[in-house]
Amino acid sequence: MSKYLVNLKINNMPIAVEEGTTILEAAKKLNFRIPTLCNHPDLTVAGNCRVCVVEVKGARLLAAACATPVSEGMEVLTNSEKVRIARKHIVELLLAEHNADCTKCFKNGHCELQDLSGEYRIGDHVFLDLVKPSSKIQDISSPSIVKDDSKCIRCQRCVRTCTELQGVSALGVVNKGDHQRISTFLNKPLHEVVCTNCGQCINRCPTGALTERNYIEEVWNALYNPSKFVVVQTAPATRIALGEDLGIQVGERVTGKMVAALKKLGFNKVLDTDFTADLTIMEEGTELLTRLKKALVDKDEKVVLPMMTSCSPGWIKFQEHMYPELLDNLSTCKSPQQMFGAVAKTYYADKINIKAQDMIVVSIMPCVAKKFECERPEMRDSGYQDVDYVLTTRELAMMIKQAGIDFDKLEDEHYDSILGESTGAAVIFGATGGVMEAALRTAYEIVTGREVPFTNLNIKPVRGMEGIKEASIKIKSVKPEWSFLEGVELNVAIAHGLANARKLMEKVRSGEASYHFIEIMGCPGGCLGGGGQPIPTSPEIRKKRAEAIYSEDLEMVIRKSHENPEVAEIYREFLGEPLGHKSHDLLHTHYKVRKRY
Amino acid sequence: MENNLKKVDIIFEIDEKQSPLAILEKTVKRPADEIILDLIDSGLKGRGGAGFPTGLKWKFTRNEDSEVKYVICNADEGEPGTFKDREIIDRVPEKIFAGMAICGFVIGAKEGYIYLRGEYNFLLKNLQKKLDEFNAGMKKTGIDFTIYIKSGSGAYVCGEESALFESMEGKRGEPRNKPPYPTVAGYNSKPTVINNVETLVYTTMICHMGPERFKALGTKDSRGSKVFSVSGDTPISGIYELELGMPLNEFVDGFGDGDTKAVQVGGASGHCVPRKKFNDTIIGFEGIPTGGSMMIFNSSRSMYNVLHDYLEFFTEESCGQCTPCRVGCQQLLKGIEAVKRGERPPAYLDDLKKLTATMKIAAKCGLGQSVGNPFNSIIDNFREEIIY
Known part of the structure; x- marks a missing residue:
């Protein structure tokens, strides 16, 4: 149904837009940019920072452009004297409350308030300084997220992110007036509350109030230490986003350049998390088939279905807090990052003749929850902390800049071998639905001996940005050893973003839906929208990143995990078989029940 | 009190012959449009302070197409210096209930809520008892309307209507963006009439006595009477129902202690009028409107302290969500x-006055928008007291 058109003028230029359009959106169509701080394309309108105020002729008050719908005959001025004075006042007020120690800030050069202050050439501060000392209000309890209230401008983007997108509500508004701030349950430190470390708040914080706990110096120290052998692994979603922080446009793949840059930074070996993504499929696919067999053939009542993926550490912690009764549904597989660490410091260390204690494993991740994950006590199966440091895609971009590498001019290079070979199935781990698609490509073939019945192996029903996706695949003409699956309709579901995960969990808990397999990614869009990815983020940006991932998949020579030759080799030489004794020791884990606040 | 002040007795008048329930029963037999016309004709404007014409508010809400609508009585009387609703709730609660039910009948609402200020919890027991009787009375006479009480938790900003809805919905009491206005999307996003306690009583009384008697009081722009909360340096502080449109000098003659230096009209968010302007100031919508608060200061008072107190109040009571108010007040x-x-x-001080001009047009709600009222009127009239 088409909506009514509303006629209005912005800065004396006429325009007709659909009713319900905001002044901000209408102005954008006329190429008038109105500054915003609290507004974000992923979130509901707040209208609380007020920097977007505009003058509407005949109105007593200025209107917040982000929150005011257009009306017939409206005449808007976006840069009148009144507007300029008010806007400048508002920026000055925010700065009066803001710890504007910009040169020392991790977000220096990436801060929306700094940009706005620069735009308005805010010179000597008119107003009194209200900043409280940062040292007293900084929360550095979390291994993933640093929260510094002295930089907070109370835009509440983080609160809306945590509530609306993630359904976690670890962050909320407390107190009022001059004491109003963003805090947690009973003002507890972040590591003691339900925070899942997803870092989506970081991606949407306009200032340096929420940043990742960064380990750049630690990694440089390791690289400079001649007695350490430093290997690096790169997650699937980093290669399609790293360029954004290095002057390359959104959606451009930079896999070869990233490898070249890592080699130039001095890593002894540049390896790929994609390899262990393929390994994950072998383990998780086998685990699923085993659970199905136990349930359908052995009628084992202890077997829990649906099985749920366990690659996303934000999702895992969410489940540990919110649905502890469903912990047995989680696959026992470690995430690809942790499988890599465990294999690197055992199998790989032996192969290249390096002592595990001399090896440092660094991960480049689109994620900040991975920083928490690598410190989990369960993740020391090699006898040492399996993964030593986790850097976000953003931190890697900073290191590349610090090293003076002209990223754009780099020639593509290849990952080292072994632990560097991967498949298209592993690459798509970076997008919502990707693990499901990779698992189906392998499991279907194991069971039937045939490829999945989709053109080009592209399992379209599990792709896309819908919050919750469902699909069914009928399994027919199976191999004799899988006869119990003949005619079975395999029901799967996929959710991304924890608010969607919660909806799906409610359906599972109530018994309303009967799935066999569920993929959950903690972040919107999956890892490509992870909390460690370049800022900004928006539905549009995530769509472009997803397109890049699927085009990378299409270009790969091998596109099914079970066909990865290095994976076959590691089973032959070391692991034996999926779910075997060695796998159990190194590649699988367990979970813990956590409190609900 | 001297006699030239026109004392009125509408709000607290008890008619032994016709109870509020009886007024209600009589009124709901009339066509709803006729009641609206009477209210518009009476010239009644909201008594909370903002002064929106009550009849129009009811009409707009009546015209909304929605199965569910609400009537809300704003009893979050939090403006410093205002205490008249407390008295009304205590003495004539049935008149409030009747006004709400008449409104429900007119706009097509089945539920009404009284949002009672947290600090007035001591009124709750008695109010609930009277309400239960009234609800039972309405049920008996076949009037399909039920009134409930919701208790506030003590934030000043919850008297702002959209923050009040948020609070009623169990959220943080933070004002919403407008539009939409309550007549379109109020409580639970349904069309809602929200009226002050006193306004609702006047609607009952206008339905009872007809618009003429009300209209005859006051001035062209400020029809009728109003309940004032008089406090400060006066020998006779208390609650008085007076005609609107009186000159401030007459008020001071009646209530002052002979040494009145200034009157703060309309509470902390209102205007401060110095002695030299008493003669030219009308209390009403054509002059300085008030939600009822009249604070009298004599020459012993430091206007710096007065302003400082008000600003401390706003700094603490700003909800904190919007920049101009949160940081501006500080x-x-x-x-x-x-x-x-x-x-x-x-x-x-002049830089700060410019800041209040921004707050007045850029803050999200009436709280931040009105902080400039006391600030500018006190700075302009008592500048030396602020500086030295």
């Missing part, structure tokens, strides 16, 4: 302190 408070201590030059 700047005004700290700013006058800095000038007083000589850390900023007297001319800094």
